[in-house]
Structure formats: C-alpha cells, structure tokens
Amino acid sequence: MAPEPLSQKEIEDRLRELPGWSLQDDRIARTYRLGSHFAAAAMVVHVAAVQEELDHHSDLALGYRTLDLSVHTHSVGGAVTELDFELARRVEDIASGHGAH
Numbered sequence: 819m820a821p822e823p824l825s826q827k828e829i830e831d832r833l834r835e836l837p838g839w840s841l842q843d844d845r846i847a848r849t850y851r852l853g854s855h856f857a858a859a860a861m862v863v864h865v866a867a868v869q870e871e872l873d874h875h876s877d878l879a880l881g882y883r884t885l886d887l888s889v890h891t892h893s894v895g896g897a898v899t900e901l902d903f904e905l906a907r908r909v910e911d912i913a914s915g916h917g918a919h
C-alpha cells in the first residue's frame with residue numbers, strides 16, 4: 819500500500835525528534851561530518867545496506883569529510899512520508915558507530 823504524504827505539522831513534529839535533520843525543499847535532509855574521508859566513504863556503504871534492507875533510497879553526496887543525505891518518497895510523487903523518517907532513524911542509529919555527527 820502506498821505510504822501517505824505527511825502534513826507540514828507531522829513533518830515538523832517528527833523533525834523535532836531528529837536533531838540535525840531539516841526539511842529542504844520537498845525532502846528531509848542531514849549533513850554528517852566525519853573524521854576522515856575514508857570514514858565518510860565507509861558510512862556510504864553502510865547506509866546503502868540499510869537502504870537496500872528498507873527498499874527505500876536517499877540521495878547521498880560524499881564530500882571531503884562529509885556525507886549529505888536527502889530523501890523523499892518517489893512512489894507518491896516526491897512527498898515526505900513515514901518511510902523517509904524510518905530511513906532517517908535507521909541512519910541515526912548507525913551514525914555514532916562511524917563517528918559521524
């Protein structure tokens with residue numbers, strides 16, 4: 819069943835529980851800062867594994883020592899849904915293990 823697009827208030831309520839995340843255009847987004855370029859690249863691989871498990875995929879941009887992640891739900895025309903927040907929470911769960919903040 820297709821996920822429902824979330825309202826602005828529902829998005830804001832969820833973002834309050836996710837420090838560092840914000841609404842950017844029609845996506846939720848976060849920049850992680852890491853201790854080295856290699857650490858950032860390693861986190862990309864781990865995020866990709868989580869995304870494959872969830873079958874929900876963000877846009878990832880690897881920088882010198884940063885990882886930019888943004889996501890919305892394609893199947894509902896690019897709206898933000900609970901699936902996006904599920905991915906955000908899972909990435910938050912693994913971030914500290916990578917020394918990401």
Ligand SMILES: C[C@H](O)[C@H](O)[C@H]1CNC2=NC(N)=NC(=O)C2=N1
Binds near residue numbers: 876892
């Ligand atoms: C066929 C496959 O399950 C779908 O295309 C998945 C893949 N990953 C996805 N990722 C995102 N962000 N939104 C989707 O609607 C989506 N759909």
